Amino acid sequence: MSRNVWPAVAALSAVLASTALAQNPRPAPERAVRRDIPLTHAIRRAFAAGTRDSSGRPGRNYWQLRTDYTISASLDPGTSRITGHETVVIHNNSPDSLPNIVLRLDPNIFLGNVPRAAPWVPAENTDGMVISRMAVNGQAVNLTPLPPSGGRGERPPLTEPRVQGLNTTVAQVLLPTPIARRSDATLDVDWSFKLPGGNGSGHRMTMRWGDTLYQPTQWYPRVAVYDDLRGWDTELYLGPSEFYNNFGRFDVKLDVPGGWIVRGTGVLQNPEEVLTPAARERLSHVLESDEVRTIVGPDETGPGKATAPGDRLVWHFVADTVNDFAWATARQYVWQATRATIPGKGPVPIHMVFTPGRARLYANAGPVARHALEFYSRVWFPYAFPQLTLQDGPSAGMEYPMVINANQGAADHETGHQWWPMTVSNNETWYGWMDEGFNQYMNILSHADAQGQAPNLDRLGQAYGGYSGDEAEPPMMWDANYAGPQYGFQTYGKAPLMLSMLGGMVGDSVVRRAHAEWARAWMFKHPSPWDYMFFMSRALKQDLGWFWYYWLFTTESVDGSIQNVTTSGGRTSVLVRQDGQMPSPVVLKVEFAPTGPGIKAMPNAVMLDSLSAQVTYPVDVWFAGDRTFRAVLDFGGRTITRITLDPGGRFPDQDPSDNVWPRPAGAR
Ligand SMILES: [Zn+2]
Numbered sequence: 001m002s003r004n005v006w007p008a009v010a011a012l013s014a015v016l017a018s019t020a021l022a023q024n025p026r027p028a029p030e031r032a033v034r035r036d037i038p039l040t041h042a043i044r045r046a047f048a049a050g051t052r053d054s055s056g057r058p059g060r061n062y063w064q065l066r067t068d069y070t071i072s073a074s075l076d077p078g079t080s081r082i083t084g085h086e087t088v089v090i091h092n093n094s095p096d097s098l099p100n101i102v103l104r105l106d107p108n109i110f111l112g113n114v115p116r117a118a119p120w121v122p123a124e125n126t127d128g129m130v131i132s133r134m135a136v137n138g139q140a141v142n143l144t145p146l147p148p149s150g151g152r153g154e155r156p157p158l159t160e161p162r163v164q165g166l167n168t169t170v171a172q173v174l175l176p177t178p179i180a181r182r183s184d185a186t187l188d189v190d191w192s193f194k195l196p197g198g199n200g201s202g203h204r205m206t207m208r209w210g211d212t213l214y215q216p217t218q219w220y221p222r223v224a225v226y227d228d229l230r231g232w233d234t235e236l237y238l239g240p241s242e243f244y245n246n247f248g249r250f251d252v253k254l255d256v257p258g259g260w261i262v263r264g265t266g267v268l269q270n271p272e273e274v275l276t277p278a279a280r281e282r283l284s285h286v287l288e289s290d291e292v293r294t295i296v297g298p299d300e301t302g303p304g305k306a307t308a309p310g311d312r313l314v315w316h317f318v319a320d321t322v323n324d325f326a327w328a329t330a331r332q333y334v335w336q337a338t339r340a341t342i343p344g345k346g347p348v349p350i351h352m353v354f355t356p357g358r359a360r361l362y363a364n365a366g367p368v369a370r371h372a373l374e375f376y377s378r379v380w381f382p383y384a385f386p387q388l389t390l391q392d393g394p395s396a397g398m399e400y401p402m403v404i405n406a407n408q409g410a411a412d413h414e415t416g417h418q419w420w421p422m423t424v425s426n427n428e429t430w431y432g433w434m435d436e437g438f439n440q441y442m443n444i445l446s447h448a449d450a451q452g453q454a455p456n457l458d459r460l461g462q463a464y465g466g467y468s469g470d471e472a473e474p475p476m477m478w479d480a481n482y483a484g485p486q487y488g489f490q491t492y493g494k495a496p497l498m499l500s501m502l503g504g505m506v507g508d509s510v511v512r513r514a515h516a517e518w519a520r521a522w523m524f525k526h527p528s529p530w531d532y533m534f535f536m537s538r539a540l541k542q543d544l545g546w547f548w549y550y551w552l553f554t555t556e557s558v559d560g561s562i563q564n565v566t567t568s569g570g571r572t573s574v575l576v577r578q579d580g581q582m583p584s585p586v587v588l589k590v591e592f593a594p595t596g597p598g599i600k601a602m603p604n605a606v607m608l609d610s611l612s613a614q615v616t617y618p619v620d621v622w623f624a625g626d627r628t629f630r631a632v633l634d635f636g637g638r639t640i641t642r643i644t645l646d647p648g649g650r651f652p653d654q655d656p657s658d659n660v661w662p663r664p665a666g667a668r
């Protein structure tokens with residue numbers, strides 16, 4: 001705080017003091033329920049520019065960058081080093097001219113002197129991403145770091161492109177001539193990096209087993225996202241939070257030793273140069289049935305048997321519109337394949353590459369991945385890519401476009417990521433819940449479907465009451481990169497609980513349909529949380545501002561209870577209380593004695609069966625600020641034997657035992 005602020009603080013204190021002295025005759029409500037969605041500068045800017053709006057669909061002026069990569073890379077198992085050259089065509093579709101290019105250099109997390117957010121990020125230190133040459137539109141970049149400009153941000157005009165931060169995970173190239181709005185620029189980079197091994201506890205960035213198996217991920221210099229919300233994405237790569245990437249075409253040539261099988265994002269362009277005739281023949285039958293076929297068996301090893309002959313082979317992959325490229329290669333991979341039949345699209349291949357000793361981890365992987373692809377295609381939209389590959393290795397639970405580093409254990413979850421973030425591409429570094437949380441929710445649906453059952457989301461929403469109140473919990477809208485020890489709950493755990501409550505209010509299948517519509521509106525685009533909130537409120541035809549506010553911007557819960565029940569003249573009065581800050585509808589299950597006077601209909605009640613009814617009062621009953629609500633049940637003279645508040649367990653509640661009347665023996 002600078003010194004000249006103090007007079008302002010003094011003046012403010014005087015105002016507050018005089019306000020406190022003025023007698024306010026109207027008492028504050030017991031609870032002030034916030035009903036609108038908080039808007040930050042980022043989304044206000046987007047609304048003002050017309051790139052997004054309160055429809056929750058892409059706005060009339062929506063734009064996004066596109067980055068097309070051409071990469072040639074060579075792997076040397078002797079040094080575990082990849083040496084690459086890449087050309088990135090940056091299509092600046094924004095209305096802004098760009099005086100710099102921000103680069104994501106995730107491998108610099110291995111330098112050992114950059115920030116990391118969790119101890120389980122791999123520990124092997126390397127020399128990071130080594131950049132030996134760069135050029136922008138053919139003009140060489142001076143790789144000597146440009147010193148920071150100092151406090152006033154002024155520096156002499158640049159005469160050549162310069163760099164800053166090449167030894168961090170977020171670098172930038174400063175340009176003497178900005179990239180004009182709605183024009184293209186070409187970035188050339190020569191680079192190399194040592195693939196880190198070590199025991200990374202299965203982390204996505206442990207990329208090799210010794211010198212025999214490699215899983216390069218986040219492995220090439222990437223151009224950061226520049227979007228309408230915040231401009232360049234300059235978030236550091238800290239380890240736990242994943243990424244936020246531009247869409248574009250990848251044309252990738254991977255030079256590896258002969259006999260090493262390569263799989264990766266995209267479609268193999270030159271099977272006749274790298275595969276044996278036998279493997280090509282076996283592949284030609286994969287789409288014919290659900291059978292799992294062996295393409296390269298455990299006894300087919302080395303050049304001429306596992307692959308085409310030759311000391312080195314160049315595998316060429318192309319992916320048309322994806323937001324990343326990952327691959328895997330091993331001296332000995334068993335390669336199997338089967339198919340999934342995508343509704344409205346037809347069969348696509350599922351490939352699996354694994355080391356022979358780990359075949360049991362892949363015994364059921366094909367059917368699991370097939371169910372996931374087919375089920376999620378039905379629930380959201382048809383799988384958008386031409387193939388899916390499961391890759392074995394130290395990274396055993398991570399997703400990239402068309403590629404999952406997973407065996408059968410994580411195959412359903414990682415396949416789910418092909419929907420988000422691979423097709424519906426949110427900023428998962430910041431809003432991990434739109435990626436992992438939505439995925440956890442759909443995994444519950446998939447698991448039930450695989451068992452031939454309807455999904456049961458009861459009790460999930462209620463369970464949040466057990467977490468609420470922990471001051472270490474970051475709200476879901478808090479930048480997940482800085483979520484701390486509760487990163488897992490914030491990004492993975494909480495969204496299914498939120499969607500359980502939403503389903504408790506409008507029906508789970510209604511939530512699913514609205515979510516699918518939202519997802520289709522944002523395919524191959526970058527939705528923000530506000531787009532989701534506004535879209536869902538509209539699709540569900542409810543003003544859900546209060547719901548999004550409490551779930552996404554706070555860590556509050558409902559904490560409902562039945563305080564008291566009295567009966568008089570055939571009417572039963574139920575006193576419901578909410579001790580939390582989050583409101584909810586009041587849902588009561590009423591059970592009746594088997595005999596007695598007829599059960600009268602109530603306008604806001606439905607009979608569940610002949611002896612029980614469910615009564616619902618809208619959330620609006622809380623908006624005036626009371627903490628108690630008196631529900632008057634008028635079912636005629638039939639004796640009510642039991643009343644349960646929130647019978648489905650959909651609303652966050654720390655102590656569900658006080659939701660029942662009469663109280664069970666021993667309860668408070
Ligand atoms: Zn995940």
